[in-house]
Amino acid sequence: MKFVELIATRNPLQKKAMNSFLSDQDEDFWSSAEQFSKGLLEVLAKKGIDPSYIADSYVKMCRNMLSQQVAFKRSGSYTCAHPEDAYESVYSSESEMSSYMYGLALSQFLWANHYALFRFYKDICSRSPSIRNYLEIGPGHGLFLIEAMRLLPDARFTAIDISPVSLRISQEFVGHFAQGRECVFRVQDARSIAAEQYDFISMCEVLEHLDETMPMLRKLHRMTAPGGRVFITTCANCPAIDHTYLYDSVGHIQRELNDAGFVILEDLPLAVGDVPEYLWETRREEINYAAWLARAEDMSRA
Known part of the structure; x- marks a missing residue:
């Protein structure tokens, strides 16, 4: 990918990490990654944005996360106290949110955990072709939404995001990568959304x-x-x-999902570091987590 070369020239440490991950990837990964890279370059060309901006955005995001990790190890808490603070400093800022979303989009193909979550999601969608009514809360860069549009041919799509900047980027990506598919996009805080029902959220x-x-x-x-x-x-x-709510373990996440009335059908917990699972909780390891959920009452009647 062109962006790998651009990032490597800006940050040699990132070059080592990227090469370690990319060297193990299969043909399916490279096909998807090259398709994304080509499409992203076309989107940028339409907007008059130099590709180096995306590489700079990725490097900036990585540096911010490293700084946050250092602070977290010292204090045991997140530096962002309230969602409103994140809205003011990130979500409503054209420069900050654009950079953040483009950096995160690249991470889907450059970070092992993010790619694994993305692949898990695609697998779930491929096993759910009969979906009719789909809602995405917080589409961000839009790559998950694009896969849903590709794999759920009969669904009607709605996407909401608290950030107008993020939602615009989602729309631009969908318009390029999922041409011909329609989606209702709304700027909205998920906490205020009406409780209309959907068969895939x-x-x-x-x-x-x-x-x-x-x-x-x-x-x-x-x-x-x-x-x-x-x-x-x-x-x-x-x-x-922009993280405010601290889950301290996989078990913490799972308990809340169960307490909310869900059954976990499948899940995928992934440590960021190379640490055995039995040490995750005591060491408070960084964990990415995905789950495929059903309502508990549906499963009890099955």
Whole structure:
């Protein structure tokens, strides 16, 4: 990918990490990555943005995360105290949010955990072709939404995001990568969304941005139609400039999902470091987490 070369010239440490991950990837990965890279270059050309901006955005994001990790190890808490602070400093800022979203988009193909979560999501979608009514909360860069549009041919799509900047980027990506598919995009805080029901809800990397998670999870349960499914990702001990709610373990996440009325059908917990699972909780390791959920009452009647 062109962006790998650009990043490597800016940060030699990133070059080593990227090469370690990329050297193990298969043909399917490279096909998807090259398709994304080519499409992203076309999107940038339409907007008059130099590709070096995306590489700089990725390097900036990595440096911010490293700084947040150092602070977290010292204090045991996240530096962002309230979602409103994140909105003011990140989500409503054209420069900060654009850079953040482009950096995260690249991470889907450059970070082992992010790519594994992305692949897990694609697998779930490929096994759910009969979906009719799909909601995505917080589409961010839009890559998950694009895969849903590719794999769920009969679905009607709605996407909401608290950030107008992020939502615009999602729309641009969808318009390029999923031409011919329609989606209703709305700038909206997920906490205020009406409890209309959907048979597939995707909510990736949202919970850690809230001040309270259980009200959102219970609302998510009410919005899941009978027989419907939810795909969710979040993280534990994973500091970032806009993370506010601290999950301290995989068990913490799983308990909240169960308490909200969900059954975990499948999940994928992934440590960021090369640490045995039995040490994750005691060492408070950084964890990425994804789960495929059903309503508990549906499973009890099955």
